[in-house]
Amino acid sequence: MNQNGKGHENASVNAKKGHAHVVIVGAGLAGITAGIQLKRKLGFNNFTIYERADAVGGTWRDNTYPGCGSDVPAHWYSLSTDLEPNFSRHYASQPELQNYWEKLWHNYDLVKHTRLSCNVTHAVWDAKEQRYHVTIKNRKTGEEEHTDAEVMFWAVGGFQDPLYPEHLVGSLDKFKGTLFHSARWRHDVDLKGKRVGVIGNGCSAAQFVPLISKDSSVEVINFCRTPQWYAKQGNFAYPGWLKWVFAHIPFVLRWYRNMIMARMDVNFLIFRKANERLLRITRKMLESYIKSKAPKELVEQLIPKYTPGCKRIILDPGYLECLHQANVSLQWDGIADIVEEGLKMKTGEVVPLDVMIFGTGYSLVAPDMRVTGSSGETIYDYFERQGGATAYLGMCMPGFPNLFTILGPNVATGHGSAIFSEEAQINYGLQVIKPIIDGEAGWFEVTEEATERYNEWLQKRLSTSVWTDCRSFYRAEREKETKIIATFPGPVSLFWWLTLWPRWGDFKWDERGGGRGVRVGVVSWLFGVVSIVVLYIV
Numbered sequence: 001m002n003q004n005g006k007g008h009e010n011a012s013v014n015a016k017k018g019h020a021h022v023v024i025v026g027a028g029l030a031g032i033t034a035g036i037q038l039k040r041k042l043g044f045n046n047f048t049i050y051e052r053a054d055a056v057g058g059t060w061r062d063n064t065y066p067g068c069g070s071d072v073p074a075h076w077y078s079l080s081t082d083l084e085p086n087f088s089r090h091y092a093s094q095p096e097l098q099n100y101w102e103k104l105w106h107n108y109d110l111v112k113h114t115r116l117s118c119n120v121t122h123a124v125w126d127a128k129e130q131r132y133h134v135t136i137k138n139r140k141t142g143e144e145e146h147t148d149a150e151v152m153f154w155a156v157g158g159f160q161d162p163l164y165p166e167h168l169v170g171s172l173d174k175f176k177g178t179l180f181h182s183a184r185w186r187h188d189v190d191l192k193g194k195r196v197g198v199i200g201n202g203c204s205a206a207q208f209v210p211l212i213s214k215d216s217s218v219e220v221i222n223f224c225r226t227p228q229w230y231a232k233q234g235n236f237a238y239p240g241w242l243k244w245v246f247a248h249i250p251f252v253l254r255w256y257r258n259m260i261m262a263r264m265d266v267n268f269l270i271f272r273k274a275n276e277r278l279l280r281i282t283r284k285m286l287e288s289y290i291k292s293k294a295p296k297e298l299v300e301q302l303i304p305k306y307t308p309g310c311k312r313i314i315l316d317p318g319y320l321e322c323l324h325q326a327n328v329s330l331q332w333d334g335i336a337d338i339v340e341e342g343l344k345m346k347t348g349e350v351v352p353l354d355v356m357i358f359g360t361g362y363s364l365v366a367p368d369m370r371v372t373g374s375s376g377e378t379i380y381d382y383f384e385r386q387g388g389a390t391a392y393l394g395m396c397m398p399g400f401p402n403l404f405t406i407l408g409p410n411v412a413t414g415h416g417s418a419i420f421s422e423e424a425q426i427n428y429g430l431q432v433i434k435p436i437i438d439g440e441a442g443w444f445e446v447t448e449e450a451t452e453r454y455n456e457w458l459q460k461r462l463s464t465s466v467w468t469d470c471r472s473f474y475r476a477e478r479e480k481e482t483k484i485i486a487t488f489p490g491p492v493s494l495f496w497w498l499t500l501w502p503r504w505g506d507f508k509w510d511e512r513g514g515g516r517g518v519r520v521g522v523v524s525w526l527f528g529v530v531s532i533v534v535l536y537i538v
Contacts, residue, residue, distance in 0.1 A: 020046065020437050023134055023149035025120045027051035027110075028058020030155035030406035030422045032101055033079060035110045037426050040081065044437055048147070049110065050136055052119035052368070056105050058157050060098040065185040067207035068094035071233075071315045075257045076264070076417045079104070083253050085246035091235045091315070123152060124372040125401060130442040130510065132371075132402070150442075151433050153426070154371070155406040160363040165199070171338035179356040182208060194354040195219045197343060199335070201228055203314055205359035210318040213328045221351065223331045223343065226311070226470075227304040229286050230293075233315040261492075267415040268491040271309045271465050279466070282308050293320035301332060306470040309414055361473055373399040374445065388476035388483035392451040392506070393499055395425050401443035402436065404429040409485050410458055414467075416492040424492075428499040432507070442510040450506035461489035 022038065024031045027049045038044045055061050070077045074092035078084050084100055092100075105111065115136070121144075122135040132149045162181035164172065172179060180186045182204045191212055198205050201224040213220045238246075246253040269275050270282050286308050293316065294302050302320075304311075322328050334346040342353035371379045377399055383389045391397050394411035395404045404425070411421050435441040462484045467474050476482040488495050 020150040020433075020439075021131075021148060022047035022151045022153065022433070022437075023120070023123075023132070023147065024049040024153045024155055026058065026154070026156040027053075027056040027105070027114055027116070028061070028155065028157045029101060029419060030157055030426075031058075031153070032056065032105055032110060033419070033422055034153045034155055034406065034426050034429075035113060036079070036081065036104065036108050037423075037430060039108060041427070041430055042434060042437060045113075047113055049114040050118045050120050051114060051116050052139060054117050054140075056114065056116075057098045057101050060094050060101060063094060063183050063185075063204070064187070065182045065204065065208045066211040067317060068204075069207065069317075070097060071203065072417045073260045073264070075253065076260045077419055079419065080257075080423060082107075083246075083257065085253055086243050087238065089235055089237050091233065119368060121368055122370045122372070123149070125374050127374055130401075150436055151402045151404075152371075153404050153406060153429065154369065154408075156369070157407055162358070163361045163363045164358055165335070165360060168335065168338055174338050174340055175342070175353075175356055176340045177342070177354050177356060180358070182357060182359045183362065189355065191215070191218045191355060193217045195352065196221070196355045196357060197351065197353040198222045198357050198359055199343075200224075200359035200361070201226075202359060202361060203312060204361075206230075206314050206319040207317050208357075208359070209328070210322040213322050213325055216325070216327050218327060220328045221331050221353070222328070223335060225332075225334065227302050228311060229304055229308045229313045230290055230316040230320055231286055231313055232289055233317055235317070261417070261420070264415055265491045265493055268413065271414055271467065271487075271489070273307075273464050273466060279307060286313070289316070290320060295324055298323060298330065301330065307466040309466045310468075310470040311472045312414055371400065371403060373397075373403075374401055375399045386455075389485040390451070390455055392446045392454050393425065393428065393495075394421075394488070395429065396446040396451075398446055398448045398451050401445040402433065404432075410462075410488050411495070412486050413488050413492055413495075420492055421488070421495055424496045424499040428502060431502050435509075440512055442512060444507045444509045446507055450503075458489060459483070462487070465489050 022044070024034050024047060031049050031051070035047060035049055038047050053061060070092055073090050074087040074096070075083070077092065077097070078087075078100060082104055087096060105114070117139045119137045119139055120134060121137050123132045125132055129148075130150065132152055134147050134149055134152075136145050136147065137143070138145070162183040164181070178186065178189050180189070192215055196212065196218060198209055198220060201222055205222065206228070209220060209222060212218055246256070269278055273279070287303055290302055291299050323330070331345070331351065333349070335343050336346045337344045338356075339350060341350055342356070343351045345351065369379050373379070373382075379397065379400065382397055382399065389409035391405060391409045394408040395406060397403070397405075406422050406425050406429075407418060411425065412418055413421070432444050436443070462468070465484075465487075467484050467487055474484050474486040476485050
């Protein structure tokens with residue numbers, strides 16, 4: 001098998017000891033991490049990574065707009081197994097992050113495991129054979145092929161395809177100028193001397209608006225719907241001597257990373273409504289920052305009415321200061337439609353534009369997640385039945401044996417590293433599948449009872465969080481009254497604890513004759529007891 005989708009032999013295998021086949025869907029951050037950990041922790045090599053794009057890297061492959069970068073410190077937004085001493089700045093840019101993940105892909109020899117331009121279109125669980133029958137479409141040739149997998153990691157990430165305002169989707173082709181989404185940046189388009197309309201004022205727009213407006217000949221009109229909360233970014237360059245220390249003096253970089261995590265993880269407290277005094281202090285601090293950076297005449301429009309943290313707080317990369325420029329303006333009137341000349345506002349005014357850039361976020365729903373489980377139900381059916389995306393620890397669902405969704409429902413946080421949470425999930429998944437790989441069990445499936453218990457606890461905590469105060473991408477269908485499906489209601493250290501070891505009593509499984517079986521030791525039993533205490537008290 002190879003990265004070009006050629007020479008692949010059908011991976012249908014007998015699930016005897018050492019012969020299970022693992023399919024990883026997606027060669028982004030989660031998929032690369034899963035491949036690395038299969039090799040490192042289990043010494044397992046019979047896996048295939050299918051990636052629908054023609055390169056690896058996920059979100060850092062797709063997003064190349066000016067100023068693109070992470071709002072989580074680089075040394076925490078990286079693998080705990082592969083610390084990088086040479087990050088140039090506290091918050092890494094897109095090119096650095098893409099280079100980091102591509103380097104890991106090569107260093108761990110994942111190239112030979114990866115099939116690029118191959119889209120997994122369907123997977124069906126076969127209860128008799130105890131494996132998934134997987135359908136793959138080669139996006140270059142259009143050919144369809146099939147393989148089998150005893151285990152699947154669905155590692156397509158949190159952000160999916162570019163999202164456009166629903167009421168404007170049917171009008172995108174009306175515009176006679178150049179139109180694109182920030183996630184599909186048109187580097188061939190010269191903005192010099194153009195009138196550019198930027199739709200959306202979230203994290204992406206806040207990063208690229210200051211850069212495209214540096215050229216005074218570019219007039220930027222930012223069309224906003226809802227004000228955002230901004231905080232000081234505090235980015236800085238690492239001097240060469242410190243990078244040398246990180247690379248050559250043992251434990252210093254590990255200690256530094258842990259300090260970043262400890263400092264940032266405390267921030268989860270601002271997302272709990274019960275911490276009223278802390279929320280008041282946070283609001284005052286953020287209001288003060290906005291007032292200190294933005295033009296006085298815009299401050300009233302820029303300060304949100306909703307609680308800080310309900311939408312993701314933006315670490316300001318210079319957006320507020322660029323509003324002082326004569327070539328940057330804000331437009332708060334609602335957009336009614338796209339017309340040939342530009343945008344028609346709800347007031348009836350038509351704003352003429354040369355270029356239209358949508359910075360309106362991403363879908364959180366994987367477009368190709370057509371997986372049929374043991375009961376004949378698809379994942380989409382299950383989510384609909386639950387009133388929105390639902391999973392046990394964000395990765396397991398009843399009725400879907402041996403399937404793990406990485407960065408699935410209610411895993412992300414508003415303050416922490418998604419990489420850290422993904423590592424925790426993958427470590428958990430490897431413990432569950434080890435008996436399958438060793439030939440001691442055929443399948444594991446989380447129970448309905450465990451999933452309901454976990455999600456009752458989850459939603460109870462979420463109901464007292466600031467995320468209930470507004471519409472955001474944290475909610476199903478992005479509506480204010482719908483289920484919160486994206487965020488975990490606590491510190492990432494709590495999520496790490498909950499995924500540290502499997503609670504085997506939360507699973508049912510098929511134990512194969514002649515194997516050692518699944519042994520629930522004293523440590524695992526004690527861990528289960530403590531986890532129950534955590535769920536009901538913390």
